[in-house]
Amino acid sequence: MRPLLALVFGLPAAAWAQGLSQPERLTAGAADQLLGQLAPDGERLYFVSSRGGLSQIFVQQSRTGASEPLFDDQADATWPRLSPDGTKLLYISRHGDAAGDLCVRDLTAGTRRCLEDRQHADLQAVWMPDASVLLLGRQGLHGDLELRRVHLEPSGLRAEPFLQENLSGPAVSPDGRWLVYVPLQRSERSVGVSFAAEAAEELALVRLGARGPQGPRLRLRMELPGVTGQPAFSLDGRYLYFTQYLNDTNFDGRIDGNDHGVLFRVPFDSRAASPVTSAALAAPEQLTSAGWNCQYPSPSRGRLIATCAAHGSLDIYALPLEGSVPEGWDESKLRDELRSSQDPWERLLLQGRLLRSARGPARAALLLEMIRQHLGLREHASAAFYTRQLGSLGGELSKMAEILLHLIDHRRQERLLDRGQLGERFVARAQERLAALRQRRGGADADVQALAALVESEVLDALGQEGPALAALRAVQPAALRVPLVLHLYGERAREQLRPHHDRQGLLAAYRALATHAALSTADRLAFSRALVRELVRGQGRGEAKAQLEGLRASVDADSDLAFIVETERWLLDLAAGQEERVREGLFELYRAHKDPDRRRALIAATIGHAASLDSDSLMYQFANTWVSGLSRDQAERRYAERLYRQVVMERAYVQWNDARMGDARGNFFGVTLQTDSLEGHIGFIEARLREGQQDVEEQYKRRFADRPEDPVYLFVRAYLMARALPPEPAALDRTAQEALALLRKAASAYSQRVELQHLWGYLAHRRYLVGRDSTAAQEAMAHYLLALDLARDNVRYRAAVLSQLGLLQESIGNFRAALERLEERGKLPFSDPQAHLLHLLALGRCRFHANREAEAAAAAEEALRLIERTPELARYRPLALDRAALYHLAAGAYAQALARYRAVGAHLAGAPGGYRLTHLLGRAAAALGADQGAEALNDLAEAGRLVADPQVTRTLHRSMLGDPQDILSTYQLIIDGLRARAYRGLGQMEQARQALQARRQVLQGRLRRRPLDEDVLELARVEAGLAGLAVARRDLPAAIEHVRAGLRRMDAWMQQTGTPVHELGLALIMAWGDLRLFGSAAGPPEAELERRLTEVYGTLARLRSPRWAEARARLALQLALIRLRAGRIQS
């Protein structure tokens, strides 16, 4: 029947079968993304992001998901608003004024104009239909707020006064007739409204004329709990959207913008005298679930864009314009969804819709249920709001409402008590409350009496008056009650109060009364039955528990819900004893015997829960399968059954996969694709089939989707098959990847919030980046991987895959620290593929190396080598891992290990390009030097020298080394000469060392002549220092001094060029000169230049006074003192 109705009303059957629309995430990443606006053509999304450290305005391409800064003003920019024609963007910039200036950017020309005015701080702005701007700002730090109208004239931006009023969040209707805003009031006289203000609980609305606001202010007071903010008009002006802060979700005692926001809308008729009717104010349309925190609604042509907070960051989301509840859902559909929904906020959203048309007892019942849920969620403002509506129904309900208001207020106060904010006042209020409640005693209505007693008990309990609290609770007779809310409160009180007093029997009796109560629904009775059983067997071993259950079973009506639960639990106890088959049969018998959907659901939940805790895979599978098979696709409950089925069966399939039982795994994956719309099921099926050696997958899918080739599942599968078989040749790979991406873009219309699709998209863009090094492909990959990571929160298999690939992508673009975070998180999960594991370890090592964690990098490379040792299929990668281990050991100063690894790499380089051999030889020589193997180092360096002289070799040097070949050659020559000098010195061959250094000097001088670089000047100074050291070693002190002086001349040039007052090398040279003159046997008095230099440097260090130079300062002082003493210029 339902699908037929769906067709009659033009709603596709698929839409009928789908649930509430969830917000679709458009941006991702750890930073905050907010204030999104979609361009009129839907191709670009503009938003503010803090990812660069500043608040910047970004633009994201809808086609690829890649985003980049729209511009860079080198200052915070916020509040982006597109002009109605989409050609300009206004925003608030702090570039010229830290308090904020309005700027307007022409998106085509890229030009910018700002209203630079130091007298005003600009805060928010909105476009008018005539392309002028209404700008909210203030004069001075503590000035009042005001609206000015800014005209965009050829000569610049011109502002004129518009409205003098403290307000926030102005919005103008698309036809320019109305202005809506949130009125503000100063909360302190002396402090500006920007810093201390109270927002009105409602919106204000004023008509706009040619000269500005005219007529009286209309108040738009929504009949909702909490406060209203952030109004925004739909593009056609037919709706006013807004954010409602319904409850004090952060429990700070106030409802304000720091609490969770919920989006609503009301119809708006611009031509009417009162554009929002009282009927609309009485029943605003809730668009988002209160389980989300969404704000800043921005309706576009086809979607509602909002900023929502989830998992610790803000991001931009999209919803249908009508919100989460699809248009066309009638009462029966709403009730069907309500019956199976497990999310309390979604239930409230559905109940709110039903409430709009509910009347009489049905309305009262709905209100009571909503109040109960809000109490359970601690949403006191909403609970109070609906309680007042209940009270307006009159009669006993108004008495009940009065008592409930006491309860709500008490709980609100007690919640504040948790933060230590109330003491005496809380107690005084509680006493007043008790007095009021006692006046209710003696009435006729049992539910009202019981409610008063329960609230009294709760208040007394909070005050620590345990005896009277218990007495009040025990006075309640549940059998006499009819209102479910009261019964639930009774159950709650019993649990809260009796357990700490160890009144187990009392608690069991209370649960029993509720588990068999006729006034409760089946679902509620079953829930209390489970609570009773849980309490009965709590803390007991299997044998005792079974005995207790037998005893209970004997004492209850065999047809009752309680008996059903007891029977179920009795069977499940035997599961722990390893009697799986017998238990399965018993439970199936029970399932078949009971047709009630609530009972069946309860049995399945209990069975699967127990089976999961005992790893009883086959039982989980059978009952998940039974549940889903028993529900038709248009039933709301089917979605929950599918979700469970998918998880259970996929797990089963992966267990079989890991046991290499591909046929069984394939069968289960296939089952998932039949029963659910899981894309992961399709992937599993494809992979299992291919592992079985079958090549007919493509053909199978072609047949399966022959009648619906544009089905999003088929498009996804086609893209997946292309992705897993990308050709190696770069141009062909790029083409194939682009084709696959085109298919995914089409599939995204149905599956944009599926982790499988986002991951595959990221993978394809990633592969494109690896072959083409196209940065936009990297951005696209990053964007989709981040979305996938967010969507993979509950899917550890995808989480592992995305973390790996995101880390590898970031590593390949050089974001080593960001990559390290992902790779280390990935490393906590197991690896199933040795190649993926090896790739991970090498990337991890590289990232650690670049993050200055060289020893840990070496450890990762060694782990890679051990993995290769035990995995024959990885043998060919041994040289790669050896080389990385060698490099990281070298960097970590573990020279012996480095040398061993370098030697091992050498064996794999026969026939390798000259450039490879050159860099290998240099690394090996450096390691040999560090390990005191000077002779070995010299052999390597001689070979390296021959390679450097070969022009063919330079062509094969490292890919990223672009530029002047002569520069590259000379660099390597310098390295070789430098290492040779060290090697000779280490071997005591000083003359050869000197020659090597002189050769080095010559190369540097040649480079300086070609291109004067500071770095080379510094290197020359180092060479002179090295030559000086060698001269000292052969006791030629005058030569040493000459080299020192030459080095100092170089240092002078370097320090002047770079503006550096002090450098270690300069200090070392001057102190060496001093030592040579004063303590060496160099003949002659200290040169005047020496004393001058010493004095200069000493003065510099005295001025700078860094602890780093303390030792040098002391030595210089000593040297200067000695020189002056010897010259007779100090009194000794």
Next chain:
Amino acid sequence: MMVPGCASLVRLRAAAGPAVLWLASVVTGACIRPPPVIIADRHTVLEQQASVPFDQLQQDLQRAGLSPAPVPLTRGQVEAAGGEAGALPLQPEGPEPDDVQLDRLLVRRCVGEALDGTLVQTPQTCTTPLDPQRVGSLLERTNRNRWQVWHFLQQQRPGTSLQEVRKAWRQVHLEGLVCGAQVQGSDGRWGVRECAR
């Protein structure tokens, strides 16, 4: 960070010693083209001068190691590695009653029944991430209730010390504790309550 954007921005020149870091050009919407200034950091230089790129092997490994499929892990494998495989979608969403929350926290060893009868947070043994503020608030409420009960019991048994009341109360309380809950032993160590099978 290497910023994808303008091509040819970064050119590396190797140096024999520690190289100097210059500021990279900023990527703007309209690319600017700075002079071919060399940018290097010590590790990049070392990588290029003292190691063999093995480009082909690297590419082959990337091709083999990257996959469009998820990692075929089982819950058992994840849990054996100390990870959380995620709960089955059986439980209703939304806030749990306090006692259900406490049972869960006790079993996950994030909270323990201390020797003095109160509940305490035990982050060193906790096996799951949690919101310390919310848990703290929960424990504060529960402990406050317990104190009120103990005072009440003491009033019912004049001459009994509060310590004796707490001890007696705790003894009974532990008997009814959920199996697997974390409990502090008389030696001060934290253990787990075992129930007979």
